Amino acid sequence: MKVRNAVEELDPYVPGRSKEEIAQEFGVKKEDIIKLGSNENPWGPSPKVKEAIEAELKNINRYPESDLEELKKEFARYSDVKQEQIIIGGDGADELIDTLAKTFIEEKDEFIVPLPSYMYYEFLFKPYGAIPHYAKWNLKTNTLDLDSVLDAINEKTKILFLCTPNNPTGGLISQDEFRAILNKTNKSKGGVCDAIVVIDEAYFEYSKTNNVNLLEEYDNIFIIRTMSKVMGLAGMRIGYGISTKEIIEYMHRIKPVFSLTKLSYIAALTTIKDSEYIEESIEKGIESRDFLYDEISKMKSVKAYKSYSNFILIDIHNTGFRAAELTREFMKRGMIVRDCSSFKGLDDYYIRISICTLEEDKKFIEVMKEILNE
Amino acid sequence: MKVRNAVEELDPYVPGRSKEEIAQEFGVKKEDIIKLGSNENPWGPSPKVKEAIEAELKNINRYPESDLEELKKEFARYSDVKQEQIIIGGDGADELIDTLAKTFIEEKDEFIVPLPSYMYYEFLFKPYGAIPHYAKWNLKTNTLDLDSVLDAINEKTKILFLCTPNNPTGGLISQDEFRAILNKTNKSKGGVCDAIVVIDEAYFEYSKTNNVNLLEEYDNIFIIRTMSKVMGLAGMRIGYGISTKEIIEYMHRIKPVFSLTKLSYIAALTTIKDSEYIEESIEKGIESRDFLYDEISKMKSVKAYKSYSNFILIDIHNTGFRAAELTREFMKRGMIVRDCSSFKGLDDYYIRISICTLEEDKKFIEVMKEILNE
Numbered sequence: 077m078k079v080r081n082a083v084e085e086l087d088p089y090v091p092g093r094s095k096e097e098i099a100q101e102f103g104v105k106k107e108d109i110i111k112l113g114s115n116e117n118p119w120g121p122s123p124k125v126k127e128a129i130e131a132e133l134k135n136i137n138r139y140p141e142s143d144l145e146e147l148k149k150e151f152a153r154y155s156d157v158k159q160e161q162i163i164i165g166g167d168g169a170d171e172l173i174d175t176l177a178k179t180f181i182e183e184k185d186e187f188i189v190p191l192p193s194y195m196y197y198e199f200l201f202k203p204y205g206a207i208p209h210y211a212k213w214n215l216k217t218n219t220l221d222l223d224s225v226l227d228a229i230n231e232k233t234k235i236l237f238l239c240t241p242n243n244p245t246g247g248l249i250s251q252d253e254f255r256a257i258l259n260k261t262n263k264s265k266g267g268v269c270d271a272i273v274v275i276d277e278a279y280f281e282y283s284k285t286n287n288v289n290l291l292e293e294y295d296n297i298f299i300i301r302t303m304s305k306v307m308g309l310a311g312m313r314i315g316y317g318i319s320t321k322e323i324i325e326y327m328h329r330i331k332p333v334f335s336l337t338k339l340s341y342i343a344a345l346t347t348i349k350d351s352e353y354i355e356e357s358i359e360k361g362i363e364s365r366d367f368l369y370d371e372i373s374k375m376k377s378v379k380a381y382k383s384y385s386n387f388i389l390i391d392i393h394n395t396g397f398r399a400a401e402l403t404r405e406f407m408k409r410g411m412i413v414r415d416c417s418s419f420k421g422l423d424d425y426y427i428r429i430s431i432c433t434l435e436e437d438k439k440f441i442e443v444m445k446e447i448l449n450e
Numbered sequence: 451m452k453v454r455n456a457v458e459e460l461d462p463y464v465p466g467r468s469k470e471e472i473a474q475e476f477g478v479k480k481e482d483i484i485k486l487g488s489n490e491n492p493w494g495p496s497p498k499v500k501e502a503i504e505a506e507l508k509n510i511n512r513y514p515e516s517d518l519e520e521l522k523k524e525f526a527r528y529s530d531v532k533q534e535q536i537i538i539g540g541d542g543a544d545e546l547i548d549t550l551a552k553t554f555i556e557e558k559d560e561f562i563v564p565l566p567s568y569m570y571y572e573f574l575f576k577p578y579g580a581i582p583h584y585a586k587w588n589l590k591t592n593t594l595d596l597d598s599v600l601d602a603i604n605e606k607t608k609i610l611f612l613c614t615p616n617n618p619t620g621g622l623i624s625q626d627e628f629r630a631i632l633n634k635t636n637k638s639k640g641g642v643c644d645a646i647v648v649i650d651e652a653y654f655e656y657s658k659t660n661n662v663n664l665l666e667e668y669d670n671i672f673i674i675r676t677m678s679k680v681m682g683l684a685g686m687r688i689g690y691g692i693s694t695k696e697i698i699e700y701m702h703r704i705k706p707v708f709s710l711t712k713l714s715y716i717a718a719l720t721t722i723k724d725s726e727y728i729e730e731s732i733e734k735g736i737e738s739r740d741f742l743y744d745e746i747s748k749m750k751s752v753k754a755y756k757s758y759s760n761f762i763l764i765d766i767h768n769t770g771f772r773a774a775e776l777t778r779e780f781m782k783r784g785m786i787v788r789d790c791s792s793f794k795g796l797d798d799y800y801i802r803i804s805i806c807t808l809e810e811d812k813k814f815i816e817v818m819k820e821i822l823n824e
Binding site: 143323 | 451452453454457460468469470471485488490491492493494495499500503504507508509510511512513514515516540541542544545548552553554555556557570577644646669670678682683684685686687696697700703704706707708709711712713714717
């Protein structure tokens, strides 16, 4: 069978490694493994979720609802927008990125990603025949290289992916920078094309900034949010998007109808209403991140990037280890950190760590000092 | 923003209606509603699933595994094929149909569907620019119109969708018919094209037939299975596909990495191992279907189609009701049946009902007699 060329040429996506894999490979106990690889919430889901799911278990033989209106209403309240501006993704935000492609991408359209950034945009867009144009993230200043983005925009540009706080670097994009990009990609503002600027706010709670207000000025924005980070539901695959009513309506035409499981629905609804849990997750997350940053910054052989997110990028050029080697040293000791070699725009000398509980953070710092002889 | 033409032209998919919707619209109690609209398992999930999910709840803040090997192994055992022949869909079988399109469909490729059949194939394939060629299901004999399929095959054919037992008619496709189609779509067998014959076995347990043996003779088959029917997990969105190692490998390159939730994974694994539950679900399902068929066949104004599945198509031309009207009469009385008007190949005078518990079946028959004055 002849597969499409796009499939033949696709680079497989490299996800963070799981506890099961590491336990098997390194003979460590699964329960003892500390996971710093996938930017999850280490404190677990809202305690109210457990109860809500248990009450729904008797109904899982029934298909999910297809409209999800009550959950849309809650996301709208949380985000301070109208319900009609919300779309919900049943494979997390990934499904929404895929739906964006299905809705807007014609073969040979171009999309822009600054490097390094989240690699999954490209994984999802290339199968639609879309062509990536890479802009740059300035690693020295940990800010967007705005000119590189503006230079990459042309009449074929259809989508731009801008992640703030940026994964894996943790830096922010300012609203002035967004405005410059939005103006150049909106013909009614004098731009050279009509393109959608995707603002990936997967981690926005940790930065206490967001860009929802820009939706009042521009009609070419799609904001991505997720319940996999602060909300503690990575295993349930829930994301949501915020945009104009018009864009949301088009995307609903083509989005999978039943992709959010019944238990994911109830978990999401319960969590988004649990503001106490959300507040606490944010505060503990920021505390953990700042602790890790401070401790790593004291080490001589590595450089930690200032992060507004729930992870920290670490430059290990001066350690004598490649990322693959250092990651392996951590795994031997029951710790999963992210080898960043598969991120385009980074070489083989970066790792990324996620926030953990303070106790786990301390263990990690100890182990890191041990491995690096610091 | 300019959306793709394929999106502008798309007919929205019309799913079966939910209890919540009907309760609201008709002022009936949600708990009392009997759902005969969506071909679910009315007896609920395996009792072992509850326990398994409860034990996994503490881990839902973590991303799912990406490889799913243990579950693949169980599906392979259950289907009597090799593990490398299995792919798992995290939005039920729908995700696999979408992945088939992503893997194989180029703009203007053709796919064949006999009408009436499951409408979601078309909903998922059209966005990829694929063009439907409709063949026919013979309603008089409730069998495939084989010639109409063979006639529709040409050098542009890329995929064929053949559902057996067929949704919504309940009839079967024979292996001789499959062989005729497989030969014409496989150049190494003297065919006119190389196309994939998708055999949708979503309901195969109720017919006690399957077509896995054909995989030994042909390399252009993709069998679709689901856990939404016999397995009682419609709300958890789990499907699997069976094909050649080569096709499965290509599809894995492009399939979403994390789409199966952690709780769906554990629910699937627990259920597929629970052969007692599966056996019982099949036997009770067949008993319910045969009871409904016998009772409806006694009525003078309607015709029930003989079904090998967990649903029955009913011809209501002689009742004086259109399907939309009759469906409304049932809803007023707290029963959801499927109005088949949105199925291409059926006119406005068909409904479809799903198996229920015998007690619910009896209530349904009573209500039907009351509405039809029989």
